[in-house]
Amino acid sequence: MDKRIKDALLGGIISNPVFVLVLGTCPTIAKSTDVINALGLGLATAFVLICSNVFISLLRKVIPSSVRLPAYIVIIATFVTLxxxxxxxxxxxxxxxxxxFIPLIVVNCIILGRAEAFASKNSVGLSFLDGVSMGLGFTLAIVLLGAIRQGLTALGLAYFASSAGGFLVFGLVMAAFNKVISVIKDVKFEKTLLKEGD
Amino acid sequence: MSFVQIITLVVAGVITDNVVLSQSLGICPFLGVSKKTDSAFGMGFAVTLVMLLSSIVCYLLYHYVLEPLSIEYLRTVAFILIIAVLVQILDIVLKKISPALYGSLGVFLALITTNCAVLGTANLVIDSGYNLIETMIEAVSVGLGFTLALLLMSTIRERIDSSENVPESFKGLPIALIVAALMAMAFSGFAGFSI
Structure with missing residues (x-):
């Protein structure tokens, strides 16, 4: 597979917008109280992200760079209104x-961030893939937090339905994510050491 | 409107319904700009200013332009444009009339456009049906609440960052989120509190 396609597809996991880039934290904490809300908001954000990525990529040669941010915001706001x-x-x-929280998708930094960092520089196809991957990465993260919080709330711990519980679960999951990534890096490092030893 | 109503709005905005810790808005700058007390103060002040101005302009636009023309569905597009334009104007004006203030606020101004607390407050005052004076009081107290949360967080983080006892995988943002959870818990103690 072409390396750029692979990068775009894996972006949602390797540079997960929530746990690695730490973008879009407000909706993540506010609406991860249960799985249905999390899924709804995640998919709505993914839809806006895919559409805006495709559109901005199509218009990337037309929009003058000095007014690109207002132009992006209007494009994003249009899809949010839809x-x-x-x-x-x-x-x-x-x-x-x-x-x-739907109008607040406009100011979700994931969307503007991908528009600026990816869609304004890449072809339509790649931008579409990036939108799908990042959108699903966001949905996955928010649904994961939603599942944990809903499960704990169902066990009678009402604390996890509050925003304090949201901060706590988010912090713990992020720490776990860091741990997993550092373990993977260590394993890779050992492998290269072994290979060099041969 | 009576004095008691004003106090109620202010206490709710700053403490009981704190925008960061209980409404979960504006968390990106809350985590991103809370490493130093000075920058936390600058960001808080800039956000309060933009929040006040944008709430007033959005209120007027909604009630005197969008509603009479019955194009309320354009609200999101119109509001975000107003916020972006206001931030840009403020940037230019401050650079001209007060270079010192601009020097300390300049970096944060650009970030405010994508602060969801600003758009959230503009939407909130419309949805709650506030009048213009209530809108202004609400915007200022929400801004002060944001500043308070940011200042508290930055003083705690300055100490945590110099501590050696944080486990490796908790360094940086995870521990900041745990701190935020404890702060939110403390603030939720005010929840039943009303005048």
Whole structure:
């Protein structure tokens, strides 16, 4: 497989937007109280991310670089408005629980970050893949936190439904993520040492 | 509106409904700019200023332009543009009239556009149906609450970063999040508190 395609596809895991880049923390903590909310917000964000990545990549030669940020924000806000209208019409119960955080997708730094760092420099196909990978990486992270918090809340620990519980679970999962990555790096390092020894 | 109502709004904005610790908004700058007390103070002040201005402009725009034309669905696009433009104007004006203040705030101004607490507050005052005076009080107290959380966090982090006892995988942000959890717990003690 082409290396760039592989990089774009694995980006969501290796440079996970939540645990590694630490972007989009506000919705992650606020709406990871249960799996359904987390999944809804994650997919809504992924949809906006994919659409804005594709659009910005298509327009990357048209938008003058001095006004690129306002232009990106308008493009992103347009897709967010689409999601808002869609949820209000077809999924009113989900709209009730995560509605306040949908407009805030506009200022989710993951989306503007990928627009600036990736879509403005790469082809449409790659930007689409990057959007899918990063969007799913975000969804995976927020659903994981949602599952942990919902499970602990269901055991009678109401603390984990509060924002304090959100901070705590997020911190612990991030530490675990760091640990796993450092273990993987150590193993790789030992392997190269062994190979050099041969 | 009475004095008691004003106090209620302020106490709720700064302490009981603290924007960072209980509403989970503005966490990116809360984690990113809380390493030093000086920069925490600068960021808090800049956010409060932008929050006040953008809430007023968004309030006027929503009630006098979007509502009469019944194009409320353009709210997200319009609000984020207003915030971006305001931040840009503030940047230019401050650079011109107060280079000293600009020197200490300049870096943070650009970051404020993507601070979700600002857009969140602009949306909140519209959804809660506040009038203009209530909007201004709410915006300032939410900004002060943000500054308070940022200052508390930065003083704690300055000490943690100089400590040797943090486990390797907790260094940096994970331990900051645990600290935030403890702070949020302390702040939730105010939850039942009302005037």
């Amino acid at each position: 999601v808002q209208l869609f949820l209000a019409r077809f999924l009113p119960s989900l709209d009730e629980s995560i509605g306040a």
